[in-house]
Amino acid sequence: MSAPQSSARPTDPPSSSASQERLSRGVPASRFRPELHGVRGLAILGVVLFHLFGAGRVSGGIDIFLAVSGFLFTAMLLREAASRGGVLDVGRYLARLARRILPPAVVAIAVTTMAGLLILPSTRHHQLLTEARASLLYWENIELVSSQLAYEAAGPASSPFQHFWSLSVQGQFYLLWPVLAVLAVLLARALRRPAVHAMAVFVVLVLGASFAWALWMRQQAPEAAYLMTSTRLWELAFGGVLALLGARLTLPRPVRGVAGWLGLALIISCGFVLDGASLFPGAWALWPLLGLALVLASAGPQGGLQDPPGTAARLLSTRPLAWVGSIAYGLYLWHWPLLIFHLELTDQDGLGVLDGAGLLVVSILAGWAPTGGSNARRPPAHPWRPACR
Secondary structure (H helix, E strand, O other), X not given: OOOOOOXXXXXXXXXXXXXXXXXXXXXXXXXXXXXHHHXXXXXXXXXXXXHHHOOOOOOOHHHHHHHHHHHHHHHHHHHHHHHOOOOOOHHHHHHHHHHHHHHHHHHHHHHHHHHHHHHOOHHHHHHHHHHHHHHHOOOHHHHHHHOXXXXXXXXXXXXXXXXXXXXXXXXXXXXXXXXXXXXXXXXXXXXXXXXXXXXXXXXXXXHHXXXXXXXXXXHHOHHHHHHOHHHHHHHHHHHHHHHHHXXXXXXXXXXXXXXXXXXXXXXXXXXXXXXXXXXXXXXXHHHHHHHHHHHHHHOOOOOHHHOOOOOHXXXXXXXXXXXXXXXXXXXXXXXXXXXXXXXXXXXXXXOOHHHHHHHHHHHHHHHHOOOOOHHHHOOOOOOOOOOEO
């Protein structure tokens, strides 16, 4: 029998527990953010109301959606990759994502396609079917660019699938960002550094490159720049930076109240002050994004529900805005085709107050209905219902 060998040698690598602790150090913790859900509800209301009554002006809500997706997925993916040493269960990730976003989208696409074939003239059927397929596969933004169809105000000639451009940007981001998280963790493990440091470098590089590209494209091809994923990645990365700041994204108590209301004012005023359709996704898109950052930084460490009454974070954590945030995905899916088909059937170029109010009610009901809004009763972990992480 051979003599027992020592389990510890000078050349042995550091213990796995110490390596894992170093890798996970500083990774943003998962915590409930009710004020984020309220921002979500407020932003979707802005998108819908400006589509109904804004005559082509942009509310800034889509830019907030993109930043919120970056916030949620950066933290979630980095936590999972770091906890597994640089490995993600891709099948589980994609299955979970598909279960949450595909059923409502498939129903909306199918109903919109059938309604479009009945309502729209036959000369538009080929483009309708092409965009239905592109929306289902999350490349509607690419299809709009390749077909030279610019983002435009709602009208009888508008595509009932035009609003899927932003969902396509998010869908492409959901496939890209896991790769970035895994690479960051593998690099951090090789360098024996915390994963959050490597991820921060990657996210900042993406932000800087995409922002510079967006500025250049705004000058060269503004209509394409509005729809391209590459010019929008910086907004998603902006949310990622906020996520990586973690607990450090909290202002001193004396300035939280003013900062929160300032952030809320930036979010609400964006569509009234700026012509986002002609300015975004350039530097002016920082207007609503800074509003989001101020709102998040103004909330206390326990979340907006625990903040004092009279603060913006507390207001955004209230039940009405949370409910709108919960049905936001369905509301967004349905409001645009309902608007386009109404304009086509009535041969109008715009809505009156009564027609707009009626469409708003119908859109809310459609978003709340089981085909698009039953998700409101589930825990708010959906990328379109960002109340946690």
